[in-house]
Amino acid sequence: MTKAPSPTPDRLFAAMEATWPPARRWPLGPFALRDGAGGGKRVSAASATGPWLSADLDAAEAAMDAPLFLIGPQDQALDMELAAREYTVIDPVLAYAAPVADLVQMLPKRMTTFPHWPPMQIARDLWAEGGIGPARVAVMHRAKGAKTAILGRAQDRAAGVAFVACDGDLAMLHALEVSPAFRRQGSAHNILRAAALWAQDQGATTLSLVVTTANAPARALYTSVGMQVVGHYHYRQK
Missing domain, CATH: 3.40.630.30 (Gcn5-related N-acetyltransferase (GNAT))
Structure with a gap:
């Protein structure tokens, strides 16, 4: 068998968004916010697009009616900060x-x-x-x-x-x-x-x-x- 490919996290997430797209995506500082129009968590969750500060996270939280973040392997600092803010882990996913x-x-x-x-x-x-x-x-x-x-x-x-x-x-x-x-x-x-x-x-x-x-x-x-x-x-x- 051919060796299984290993898409980078960026490549994988880009393909996920292209093939399962939100109704709307817009930037808010170093975060991407999404409107899934009822299509589920993957098209509704915010994600970090670059280095962020606490104030940036505050702004992203305030912009969402029901704050939800997607955490990839590169988001360890965000994961820790959200845990400190009493966010709960839901639906761990494997690709x-x-x-x-x-x-x-x-x-x-x-x-x-x-x-x-x-x-x-x-x-x-x-x-x-x-x-x-x-x-x-x-x-x-x-x-x-x-x-x-x-x-x-x-x-x-x-x-x-x-x-x-x-x-x-x-x-x-x-x-x-x-x-x-x-x-x-x-x-x-x-x-x-x-x-x-x-x-x-x-x-x-x-x-x-x-x-x-x-x-x-x-x-x-x-x-x-x-x-x-x-x-x-x-x-x-x-």
Whole structure:
């Protein structure tokens, strides 16, 4: 197998934002603030963009109705300061990646996956079943580059769905959901392989995704197909 790539934190976060973008992002001193329009923490959290002072952090806090910060591996000082201000760690996240060339060595089974855009109603229904509603689907529509929904099928029925988008040579998979009735039947594996095949067709060389550390079944799946941990982050919330 090809050695798994290790995107830098800056590259990884840039791809995350390009493929899962907020409704609005604006600078406030050395912080970037985001309006996710209901699309979840990743598109709503503030992040540091450079060296900051206590007054800068005060201003960022005051600008948010519900202060929330994304903390990457380079943000140790911010993490400590937010802890001192009684912010709680929520949703530690791991980033996984693998070379597309490795993932496409085993193709999805025939007629089990269907890349398409815009997402069909059945894809939206599967996302809604997993708690991914219209506000998060709107995030997908905001992505500017190549993108697709991948519908997975099992036992002649729609079984799962994922969203994939490219930022240059890095493709990111988001919102992978498999209906509970079809889990442990290979649908997620097929969707992952189809995502890699689609990414290869777009010229991407790496497929990446992020998952909470608490999601042990998903982490086991990603490890089983040869993906490796390449980064991490968490949130701090009042």
